[in-house]
Amino acid sequence: MAVIRRLPKYHRYLGELLEKDVTRISSYELSKLTGFTASQIRQDFNNFGGFGQQGYGYNVEDLYNQLGNILGLGKKYNTIIIGAGNLGQAIANYKSFDDKGFRMLALFEKNPKLVGLTIRDIDILDIDSIESFSKENKIDIAVITTPKSQAQDVVNRVVNCGVKAIWNFAPIDLKVPEDVVVENVQLSESLLTIAFLLKEKEENV
Amino acid sequence: MAVIRRLPKYHRYLGELLEKDVTRISSYELSKLTGFTASQIRQDFNNFGGFGQQGYGYNVEDLYNQLGNILGLGKKYNTIIIGAGNLGQAIANYKSFDDKGFRMLALFEKNPKLVGLTIRDIDILDIDSIESFSKENKIDIAVITTPKSQAQDVVNRVVNCGVKAIWNFAPIDLKVPEDVVVENVQLSESLLTIAFLLKEKEENV
Numbered sequence: 001m002a003v004i005r006r007l008p009k010y011h012r013y014l015g016e017l018l019e020k021d022v023t024r025i026s027s028y029e030l031s032k033l034t035g036f037t038a039s040q041i042r043q044d045f046n047n048f049g050g051f052g053q054q055g056y057g058y059n060v061e062d063l064y065n066q067l068g069n070i071l072g073l074g075k076k077y078n079t080i081i082i083g084a085g086n087l088g089q090a091i092a093n094y095k096s097f098d099d100k101g102f103r104m105l106a107l108f109e110k111n112p113k114l115v116g117l118t119i120r121d122i123d124i125l126d127i128d129s130i131e132s133f134s135k136e137n138k139i140d141i142a143v144i145t146t147p148k149s150q151a152q153d154v155v156n157r158v159v160n161c162g163v164k165a166i167w168n169f170a171p172i173d174l175k176v177p178e179d180v181v182v183e184n185v186q187l188s189e190s191l192l193t194i195a196f197l198l199k200e201k202e203e204n205v
Numbered sequence: 206m207a208v209i210r211r212l213p214k215y216h217r218y219l220g221e222l223l224e225k226d227v228t229r230i231s232s233y234e235l236s237k238l239t240g241f242t243a244s245q246i247r248q249d250f251n252n253f254g255g256f257g258q259q260g261y262g263y264n265v266e267d268l269y270n271q272l273g274n275i276l277g278l279g280k281k282y283n284t285i286i287i288g289a290g291n292l293g294q295a296i297a298n299y300k301s302f303d304d305k306g307f308r309m310l311a312l313f314e315k316n317p318k319l320v321g322l323t324i325r326d327i328d329i330l331d332i333d334s335i336e337s338f339s340k341e342n343k344i345d346i347a348v349i350t351t352p353k354s355q356a357q358d359v360v361n362r363v364v365n366c367g368v369k370a371i372w373n374f375a376p377i378d379l380k381v382p383e384d385v386v387v388e389n390v391q392l393s394e395s396l397l398t399i400a401f402l403l404k405e406k407e408e409n410v
Contacts, residue, residue, distance in 0.1 A: 004398060004401055004402070005394070005398070007397070007401065008391075008393070008394035008395075008397035008398060008401075009391075009394060011397065012376065012391075012393065012394065070401070070404075071397050071400055071401045071404075072400035072401055072403060072404030073397070073400060075400070075404070077399075077400065077403070085295065085298070086291050086292075086294045086295030086298050087291075087292070087295040089291045089295075090290065090291030090292040090294075090295050091392075093290070093291050094392070096393065097393070097396060100393070100396070100397070100400075101400070102396060102400075140403065141399060141403075164403060164406070165399045165402070165403050167395070167396065167399055171217065179406065181399055181402040181403055181406065183395055183396075183398055183399045183402070185390065185392065185395055186213075186214075186217075187296075187299070187390065188213070188217065188301060188302070188305070189210070189213035189214060189217065190213075190372070190388055190390055191302060191305070191307060191372060191388075192212070192213035192216065192276050192278070192305070193209060193210070193213060193388055194282075194346060194370045194372055194386055194388045195276055195277035195278060195280070195282065195305075195306070195307075196209055196212065196213075196275070196276045196277055197209070197370070197386040197388070198277060198282070198345065198346075198369060198370050198386055199275075199276075199277030199280070201369070201384065201386065
């Protein structure tokens with residue numbers, strides 16, 4: 001797993017340690033917690049300036065905050081959700097995303113039955129107002145929870161509006177300019193992985 | 206990325222090729238499609254019996270079906286969803302999961318306002334009926350869409366009922382016996398990855 005995948009995990013574990021008022025931790029203890037090797041952990045942190053102290057380990061709060069900075073937290077990201085079905089609504093309902101700086105400004109939806117409703121004070125707007133909304137609000141991230149058939153089209157539209165990151169839940173590979181970040185969440189593939197692992201276990205019994 | 210992560214992708218791409226009535230494809234073409242190297246692709250398929258033919262490439266339908274078998278598709282998996290909030294409802298609404306053999310039998314929920322409702326003909330049952338329901342239906346997979354605070358407890362309960370696979374959406378690392386498969390979908394970590402990549406880009410501008 002790449003370091004970029006480990007950093008958010010470190011951050012989550014350190015957050016949990018903070019909640020438990022743990023003030024310091026060694027790479028060995030972090031290893032037991034995260035499942036990554038202690039040397040891997042030290043190497044990861046060294047890459048980002050090595051905050052550990054010989055014989056002391058890591059100060060949990062310092063490390064948590066420094067990782068947060070590395071992860072670009074503390075910043076605010078204007079975020080819109082395109083597709084206000086259950087999944088879009090579920091994401092809009094994650095207050096913890098707002099807490100992390102991902103400000104959910106609006107949902108956009110084609111279905112007139114949903115347009116005009118609000119999810120946790122977040123308006124569901126007509127999908128045709130994406131362009132005008134983007135003119136008034138600089139959008140950093142667009143979450144794509146539309147059906148597969150509409151995903152590329154809405155992505156083209158938000159990219160034209162200057163959106164620089166796409167969080168894609170549609171089961172397709174989106175085509176975007178090089179300077180646009182795409183993070184895919186492929187639920188079907190995740191579920192197929194379970195089937196594969198179950199089958200492997202049965203065969204090895 | 207491990208082969209187990211690539212297989213579902215191959216399967217998805219081949220399914221799309223089938224929809225477009227493509228009958229044969231070379232590892233080179235698959236490489237352009239998937240982004241994996243042609244040698245990686247050939248190696249992956251060889252590991253599973255190498256279905257390619259020199260100078261012909263791969264028969265799309267055969268490969269699709271063989272990958273489906275390798276992935277444990279064609280089988281039926283009795284699946285329950287624990288936590289009938291938006292995310293649980295969203296997953297219950299994915300008809301494509303049923304089509305892949307993941308039979309969504311029921312949702313289980315603590316909130317009495319939701320118990321008794323149905324999502325796409327799938328009943329939302331009281332969470333206290335998990336044990337009795339499991340006695341009547343052999344459950345293969347439990348999808349965990351409860352709040353973090355309840356996740357480990359409900360996992361313990363379904364594991365006691367003989368569930369052998371957990372699809373976990375709660376932001377915690379579940380403790381399960383060795384013979385239980387856990388596939389995590391950590392949405393917060395995925396979102397943090399976007400923040401990190403956005404920050405990287407800004408700094409490299």
